Amino acid sequence: EIVLTQSPGTLSLSPGERATLSCRASQSVSSSYLAWYQQKPGQAPRLLIYGASSRATGIPDRFSGSGSGTDFTLTISRLEPEDFAVYYCQQYGSSPPETFGQGTKLEIK
Amino acid sequence: EVQLVQSGAEVKKPGESLKISCKGSGYSFTSYWIGWVRQMPGKGLEWMGIIYPGDSDTRYSPSFQGQVTISADKSISTAYLQWSSLKASDTAMYYCARRSTLGAAADYWGQGTLVTVSS
Numbered sequence: 001e002i003v004l005t006q007s008p009g010t011l012s013l014s015p016g017e018r019a020t021l022s023c024r025a026s027q028s029v030s031s032s033y034l035a036w037y038q039q040k041p042g043q044a045p046r047l048l049i050y051g052a053s054s055r056a057t058g059i060p061d062r063f064s065g066s067g068s069g070t071d072f073t074l075t076i077s078r079l080e081p082e083d084f085a086v087y088y089c090q091q092y093g094s095s096p097p098e099t100f101g102q103g104t105k106l107e108i109k
Numbered sequence: 110e111v112q113l114v115q116s117g118a119e120v121k122k123p124g125e126s127l128k129i130s131c132k133g134s135g136y137s138f139t140s141y142w143i144g145w146v147r148q149m150p151g152k153g154l155e156w157m158g159i160i161y162p163g164d165s166d167t168r169y170s171p172s173f174q175g176q177v178t179i180s181a182d183k184s185i186s187t188a189y190l191q192w193s194s195l196k197a198s199d200t201a202m203y204y205c206a207r208r209s210t211l212g213a214a215a216d217y218w219g220q221g222t223l224v225t226v227s228s
Contacts, residue, residue, distance in 0.1 A: 090215070
């Protein structure tokens with residue numbers, strides 16, 4: 001089973017700053033099958049990025065994804081107040097189907 | 110409009126059985142995998158398993174194999190997650206999600222079903 005480790009666990013930043021979130025896999029992941037989600041309190045997760053770097057429908061261009069192999073990054077170029085949330089990476093493999101990272105909480109400094 | 114609508118919150122006692130549902134609409138239900146995700150109170154997301162309603166091919170994550178059963182009724186575009194004997198540790202929010210053709214990401218999610226197991 002591929003284990004995804006996200007860092008940092010908590011990131012404290014101010015609106016307008018740049019956020020960089022990391023997701024490291026225990027073995028190589030196909031870039032085609034790495035996604036990022038945002039979850040706000042009391043809400044279901046929302047897909048942000050699929051295929052490591054493609055934005056989902058309706059996602060602002062301040063969100064970008066990059067990486068390959070075992071190291072992936074979600075970048076938020078200029079934080080808006082609504083961006084403070086928990087972020088999860090997720091990979092798809094042949095068996096078991098999917099695993100998530102443990103999440104990074106992005107909080108207002 | 111694609112929608113996944115889940116059944117309502119449940120309060121159960123340990124040892125009881127339960128089946129929760131997820132009804133898809135606005136797309137071809139039989140053409141997309143549907144997965145189930147657990148989120149325990151204050152914790153992260155855990156992928157439980159997934160089903161392809163077209164042929165009922167089902168796969169479980171090792172942690173959930175034998176603990177739950179995932180099924181689907183394509184005639185009514187509904188997927189299910191069921192327990193035969195609940196435990197207090199099954200208390201959680203459960204989400205269903207559609208696996209997209211875009212990199213197998215989960216592009217649409219249900220609103221979640223809160224399951225509380227308490228004596």
